[in-house]
Amino acid sequence: MVILNTGHLFRLVEDEAIEVIDLKLCNLFGGYHHISLPAKKLNDDLFKRGIGVDSSSIPGFKTAGVSDMSLLPDPSTSVIDPFGERRTLTLLGSLIDAETGEPFRLDPRYIVQRAENYMIETGIADRxxxxxxxxxxxxxxxxxxxxxxxxxxxxxxxxxxxxxxxxxxxxxxxxxxxxxxxxxxxxxxxxxxxxxxxxxxxxxxxxxxxxxxxxxxxxxxxxxxxxxxxxxxxxxxxxxxxxxxxxxxxxxxxxxxxxxxxxxxxxxxxxxxxxxxxxxxxxxxxxxx
CATH class of the missing domain: 3.30.590.10 (Glutamine synthetase/guanido kinase, catalytic domain)
Structure with missing residues (x-):
């Protein structure tokens, strides 16, 4: 199922009786980290500001002194996770600076997006x-x-x-x-x-x-x-x-x-x-x- 916008996502959560929202991010070594929240916490603000995470505990990301980041979920990645005991909806997210909202340059998904943008902007290829x-x-x-x-x-x-x-x-x-x-x-x-x-x-x-x-x-x-x-x-x-x-x-x-x-x-x-x-x-x- 392709999620077109957050309104579509909210309807999916209601229609599928989702109880848990599971947000995942990828580290620099190709492994998942995740944070889970009750489905009732799902709101527009989550997709604007994200949810706070301590990036210093994720290898390769940031030192403890400047570790405050937010995980911003991507609604287009929504999928029902069959491995939770309760009805769970998984979304992938990208890290952003908690203060400025700027994408974190070492986030693997952001690296891929930058690489593809470079390919297009330099005229190497358009897709x-x-x-x-x-x-x-x-x-x-x-x-x-x-x-x-x-x-x-x-x-x-x-x-x-x-x-x-x-x-x-x-x-x-x-x-x-x-x-x-x-x-x-x-x-x-x-x-x-x-x-x-x-x-x-x-x-x-x-x-x-x-x-x-x-x-x-x-x-x-x-x-x-x-x-x-x-x-x-x-x-x-x-x-x-x-x-x-x-x-x-x-x-x-x-x-x-x-x-x-x-x-x-x-x-x-x-x-x-x-x-x-x-x-x-x-x-x-x-x-x-």
Whole structure:
């Protein structure tokens, strides 16, 4: 659902019996922070002044001496969050100076907006489209310990031939060899239904999914690819996809990681981007010769 203005948003809150408004912002390391408030606190002033946050507690943003910022929600990013126990509406926001109202220059969403404005103002292109591919591993369990007398990590994958744990439906014929997982089907693709649920929720967020499949890694590696989007929407989608994947995995009793190389000598995970720049209808990367 596309929210055109705050009036539309207020009607949505009433029609959907929303109880919680959850405001999220992105840090410099690609992680979410959030602040939640009762739906009855939703008003026009929230979209003019924002809500105060202490940016000194967010790595890389500001020192404690000059930390007063406001989180200004973007109504166009509104989406019903399926992970709250109560009816929750999520909005993404950008940081502004609490006194001047000026955008915070290190806010990731503002950086993207500045980059796109630069592209247009300098005549490089008048629009861009971006299509990220998400590769990640789904594990049964991950255990990490780093104490004074010991240090280790342990990963379990029911798909892998090397797993150390007994699984109730274990069948050696369905195990996947190292780097042998590309496009395998169930029963070897054990996480198909989980990945499909992820894709369905991503679509509910208004993010168009191109496809999903098992990736090369034979230990639960998956891929979800979305369709092309404008720059800021694509960046927002990256955050949403990671949030959805990790929450659904947790609900199902699994662990998801987007780390580039969680397993030695197994396929790594990347995030390829399809990039298109246009002037009018002319693609800049096209060469007719």
């Amino acid at each position: 861009s489209q971006w299509g990220p591919e998400f590769e990640f591993y789904i594990f049964e369990a991950v255990h990490i310990n780093n104490r004074i007398n010991e240090a280790y990590y342990n990963i379990e994958s029911a798909e892998a031939g090397w797993h150390n744990q007994d699984f109730s439906d274990d069948d050696d014929s369905s195990l996947i060899p190292r780097k042998g997982g590309y496009h395998v089907t169930p029963p070897r693709d054990r996480y198909f239904n989980l990945r499909d649920r992820m894709s369905a929720v991503i679509e509910q967020y208004g993010i168009p999914v191109k496809y999903h499949h098992h990736e090369v890694g034979g230990s639960g590696q998956s891929e979800i690819e979305i369709e092309l989007l404008p720059a800021l929407q694509a960046c927002d989608a990256v955050m949403a996809v990671k949030y959805i994947a990790k929450n659904l995995a947790r609900q199902a009793g699994y662990s998801v990681t987007f780390m580039p190389k969680p397993l030695y000598n197994e396929a790594g995970s990347g995030m390829h981007f399809h990039q298109h720049l246009f002037n009018g209808d002319t693609p800049l990367f096209y060469d007719g010769t």
